[in-house]
Amino acid sequence: MQNSKLEVKLKRGQREVIPFELLESKRLEVVLAGEGAEVEIVGLVIGRGNEEKTLEAYITHAAPNTKSNVNVRGVLSGKSKFDFRGNVRIEKGAKGSDAYLRSDVLLFDEAKMGDDTPALEILEPDVKAGHAATIGKVDENMLFYLMTRGLSKKQAEKLLVEGFIRPIRERVSARE
Amino acid sequence: MNDLQVNDYRYGFSKPENYVFKAKRGLNRSVVEQISSIKSEPGWMREFRLRALEIFEKKKMPKWGADLSTINFDDIFYYIKPTENQKKSWEDLPKDIRDTYDAIGIPEAERKFLAGVTAQYESEAVYHSFQKQWEDKGVIFCDMDTGLRKYPDIVKSYLGRSIPPADNKFAALNSAVWSGGSFIYVPPGISVDIPLQAYFRINAANMGQFERTLIIVDEGAYVHYVEGCTAPVYTTDSLHAAVVEIFVKKGARCRYTTIQNWSSNVYNLVTKRAFVEEDGIMEWVDGNIGSKITMKYPSCYLVGRGARGEILSLALANSGQHQDAGGKLMFLAPETSGEIISKSVSVNGGRTSYRGLVKAIKGAKGVKCNVRCDALILDEQSRSDTYPTMKVDEKDVTMGHEATVGRINAEQLFYLMSRGFSETEATSLIVNGFIEPIVKEIPFEYAVELNRLIQLNMEGSIG
Numbered sequence: 001m002q003n004s005k006l007e008v009k010l011k012r013g014q015r016e017v018i019p020f021e022l023l024e025s026k027r028l029e030v031v032l033a034g035e036g037a038e039v040e041i042v043g044l045v046i047g048r049g050n051e052e053k054t055l056e057a058y059i060t061h062a063a064p065n066t067k068s069n070v071n072v073r074g075v076l077s078g079k080s081k082f083d084f085r086g087n088v089r090i091e092k093g094a095k096g097s098d099a100y101l102r103s104d105v106l107l108f109d110e111a112k113m114g115d116d117t118p119a120l121e122i123l124e125p126d127v128k129a130g131h132a133a134t135i136g137k138v139d140e141n142m143l144f145y146l147m148t149r150g151l152s153k154k155q156a157e158k159l160l161v162e163g164f165i166r167p168i169r170e171r172v173s174a175r176e
Numbered sequence: 177m178n179d180l181q182v183n184d185y186r187y188g189f190s191k192p193e194n195y196v197f198k199a200k201r202g203l204n205r206s207v208v209e210q211i212s213s214i215k216s217e218p219g220w221m222r223e224f225r226l227r228a229l230e231i232f233e234k235k236k237m238p239k240w241g242a243d244l245s246t247i248n249f250d251d252i253f254y255y256i257k258p259t260e261n262q263k264k265s266w267e268d269l270p271k272d273i274r275d276t277y278d279a280i281g282i283p284e285a286e287r288k289f290l291a292g293v294t295a296q297y298e299s300e301a302v303y304h305s306f307q308k309q310w311e312d313k314g315v316i317f318c319d320m321d322t323g324l325r326k327y328p329d330i331v332k333s334y335l336g337r338s339i340p341p342a343d344n345k346f347a348a349l350n351s352a353v354w355s356g357g358s359f360i361y362v363p364p365g366i367s368v369d370i371p372l373q374a375y376f377r378i379n380a381a382n383m384g385q386f387e388r389t390l391i392i393v394d395e396g397a398y399v400h401y402v403e404g405c406t407a408p409v410y411t412t413d414s415l416h417a418a419v420v421e422i423f424v425k426k427g428a429r430c431r432y433t434t435i436q437n438w439s440s441n442v443y444n445l446v447t448k449r450a451f452v453e454e455d456g457i458m459e460w461v462d463g464n465i466g467s468k469i470t471m472k473y474p475s476c477y478l479v480g481r482g483a484r485g486e487i488l489s490l491a492l493a494n495s496g497q498h499q500d501a502g503g504k505l506m507f508l509a510p511e512t513s514g515e516i517i518s519k520s521v522s523v524n525g526g527r528t529s530y531r532g533l534v535k536a537i538k539g540a541k542g543v544k545c546n547v548r549c550d551a552l553i554l555d556e557q558s559r560s561d562t563y564p565t566m567k568v569d570e571k572d573v574t575m576g577h578e579a580t581v582g583r584i585n586a587e588q589l590f591y592l593m594s595r596g597f598s599e600t601e602a603t604s605l606i607v608n609g610f611i612e613p614i615v616k617e618i619p620f621e622y623a624v625e626l627n628r629l630i631q632l633n634m635e636g637s638i639g
Contacts, residue, residue: 092556093556107568107570107571107573108571109571110538110571111571112538112567112568112569112570113566113567113568113569114567115565115566115567116565116566116567116568117563117564117565117566118564118577119561119562119563119564120560120561120562120579120581121559121561122551122553122559122560122561122581123559124553124556125553125554125555125556125558125582125583126556126583127581127582127583128582129580129581129582130578130579130580130581131562131577131578131579132576132577132578132579133564133566133575133576133577133578134574134575134576134577135566135568135573135575135576136571136573136574136575136576137571137572137573137574
């Protein structure tokens with residue numbers, strides 16, 4: 001499924017979980033076509049060396065009471081680069097829809113976040129929609145705490161990165 | 177659902193046109209040369225305009241954002257000079273111009289002892305008053321044409337430096353045909369603690385207004401500039417393409433407040449950008465209530481260590497309106513920081529789009545940035561979009577973005593109605609509460625007007 005385009009159309013009451021580790025670029029297109037359809041996208045992105053990866057996630061809520069949740073976490077090191085373009089569209093009439101789009105990326109070395117655009121297009125008022133994105137380094141307070149407990153900076157960083165990706169990693173491995 | 181009387185525009189009166197000079201419709205080399213010669217401008221400004229015109233003709237319309245396909249550049253007046261000379265005092269102004277200003281409350285503001293009023297009526301400032309106390313301190317506050325005449329060296333060295341004509345099609349257009357706007361220079365260490373204000377109006381059908389504002393806040397100085405617009409309703413579309421350039425020097429601070437309330441047939445396409453040097457602070461407070469289409473993204477280019485940029489954006493889109501607004505923060509130096517807060521409300525089929533960019537370049541270590549966008553959609557005809565982009569080329573940053581979209585909380589509405597408020601009143605209260613974080617940053621007289629405008633927009637929109 002890597003370096004590919006995945007199109008999913010979900011019918012009434014259908015529920016789909018799409019967990020993956022992004023090995024190469026990927027485009028996801030999900031249409032929640034039937035009432036009560038739900039999709040959950042769980043993505044893990046590890047960038048090393050000169051890797052450049054792009055994830056595009058296009059989700060359309062076309063029916064009432066549909067639900068989408070996108071949760072992407074990335075750890076980029078070396079000179080790697082990651083682009084994330086997400087778009088959640090809630091069509092008119094898709095009442096009671098619930099959409100959440102989230103991406104968190106940790107940067108190390110010379111890595112960069114090229115383009116991080118989690119967009120929302122909402123044409124229906126009776127919805128819950130939100131997104132959140134963070135980009136940055138590991139939390140300095142946490143790092144400091146671990147170092148006061150005797151860990152080296154490297155060990156502490158490793159621990160924090162593991163903690164950061166574990167919830168996603170577990171979902172992805174459970175699938176495989 | 178009742179229709180809101182969108183035509184019942186509060187300030188929608190217009191006065192008979194009484195112009196000394198009106199350029200022909202449409203744009204070409206000779207129109208630009210004519211504008212420059214009427215203003216008796218120096219040769220370099222004429223060249224600047226003509227170069228910009230060439231760029232404008234070559235540049236394509238933006239492919240993103242709002243729909244601008246109905247603008248007809250050949251059907252616009254690019255320059256109108258309203259009265260022969262600039263008048264010194266209020267009484268010297270022609271009566272119908274005075275009446276127009278009376279209706280929107282300028283004399284009141286004057287009575288309230290505000291520092292200065294540059295009222296741009298049509299393409300040129302016709303009325304300009306200034307408190308002597310600031311002049312004594314070396315503060316310059318005049319219209320841009322006067323600025324060019326009296327301080328050509330300052331204007332020449334800053335004009336187009338933060339927004340070159342080639343920046344975008346509308347910046348090029350403005351550079352070619354600009355007229356009026358404000359010129360402000362605040363000398364080092366001077367704090368102007370009463371806001372400087374300008375009121376603009378467009379008062380001729382099919383007339384574009386292309387004001388150009390240049391603000392230079394020297395080291396350690398402070399100024400707050402307030403730009404508010406109300407315009408009468410017309411049957412044909414009007415174009416407003418302004419350019420605002422701001423330079424905030426080391427340790428200086430500038431706040432720029434806009435309440436944009438063009439009538440619902442105006443295309444409002446504005447480029448605003450501030451260059452902020454070491455430890456400087458730039459604050460944009462940008463309210464967009466009117467116009468047919470607005471595309472405006474005030475920007476801070478944080479070029480000096482420790483510089484800070486803040487953008488507070490407020491948008492209200494009613495029937496037939498598209499507010500495509502937001503902001504841009506460019507982190508180009510270490511330890512720079514910034515925040516964008518956007519609140520938008522769509523009602524009666526209006527559309528709001530938040531569009532933002534935050535970017536940190538390599539080496540901009542210690543950058544901290546927070547973006548927050550909240551949107552309310554009040555009915556099924558309306559639409560709300562959020563297009564936030566982050567680009568980060570430096571690991572040592574902390575960047576966050578958060579957005580929510582939703583409708584009015586039914587429990588809050590129910591509670592207020594159980595206390596005796598009508599649905600309209602309750603909705604107005606909730607909307608005013610929703611935008612309060614931005615309104616509280618606006619000078620009082622404007623905040624009052626804004627709250628009234630919100631209420632007016634809510635009337636008939638619910639139920």
